[in-house]
Structure formats: C-alpha cells, structure tokens
Amino acid sequence: MGYIYIFGTIFFTVYGQLILKWRIVQYGALPELFSDKIAFLFKLLFDPFIFSGFVSAFIASLFWMAAMTKFEVSYAYPIILSGLLLLTTLLGIVLLDESIQSGKVVGILLILLGVFVIYSNSPNIS
Structure with a gap:
C-alpha cells in the first residue's frame, strides 16, 4: 500500500512540472524590468492551468508525507527522484x-542503474 504514496508523489509532481512548462512557454520570456516581471508573474499565477500545477505540487507533498509514514527517506527519495527524472524527461x-x-x-x-544497485539488498518498508 505504501508504494501508492510514492506513485502519487511522482504522478502529481510530474503533472505539475509539465503543465507549468507548457503554459509558461505560451506567455513568452520573462520581461527585463522588475515591475514588468512582477506583473508577468502575477499573470502566470492566475492562469488556471498554472494554478493547477501549484495544486498538484501541494497534493504531491501530501503523498510524500504519507510515504514518509511507510518508508525510510533514504529508501523512498531515490525511487521518487529516479521516477521524476525518467517520466519528466520522457514526457517532456x-x-x-x-x-x-x-x-x-x-x-x-x-542513475536508474544506481538506484537499482541501492535497492538490490536494501530493506524497503520501515
């Protein structure tokens, strides 16, 4: 059951990263002037898709907290990190x-080989 929390962390983090990148590209480059940067960032913040990316990051953090009740951080984090790297890259x-x-x-x-080596003789659930 604990692996669902790891999967949820990966899924919602990847969704958030991809949706942010997709929408931010639609708005163009960050302006040069500080006041224009602030206005630009607020415009981004109120984009519904970008907002969903922030919500997704929050949900991912809830899954991460749940995962921490089931696994040691030294076990869960490399799985999550390698999953994020692989999925974000492939989907990007x-x-x-x-x-x-x-x-x-x-x-x-x-990196994936390294994660496999780490887990080849590691206890998984705390």
Whole structure:
C-alpha cells in the first residue's frame, strides 16, 4: 500500500512540472524590468492551468508525507527522484517536443542503474 504514496508523489509532481512548462512557454520570456516581471508573474499565477500545477505540487507533498509514514527517506527519495527524472524527461520529449541527446540518455540510465544497485539488498518498508 505504501508504494501508492510514492506513485502519487511522482504522478502529481510530474503533472505539475509539465503543465507549468507548457503554459509558461505560451506567455513568452520573462520581461527585463522588475515591475514588468512582477506583473508577468502575477499573470502566470492566475492562469488556471498554472494554478493547477501549484495544486498538484501541494497534493504531491501530501503523498510524500504519507510515504514518509511507510518508508525510510533514504529508501523512498531515490525511487521518487529516479521516477521524476525518467517520466519528466520522457514526457517532456513526447508532449513538449523537447530535445534528447545521447548524453542525457546515458545519464538517466546510469542513475536508474544506481538506484537499482541501492535497492538490490536494501530493506524497503520501515
């Protein structure tokens, strides 16, 4: 049951990151003048999709707190981090047309291998 909390943390974090990136790109670059930056950021804040990204981050934090009742942080965090890295990268490529380089692929594979090594002989549920 505890893994549902890890999955929820990953899902809602990835959703928030992707939705923020998708919508912020629609608004263009951050202005140069400080007053224009503030107005720009407030305009972003009131975009319903961007707001949903913030809500999603809050929900992800609730799932994270629940996960902390079931797992040691040293166990749960690497799983979440590798899941975030993998899903955000893949979905960024597929949904946002982001670039992929061989170095990025190798780096992600090395991180996933490292997480596998960490868990190959680790107790999981506290």
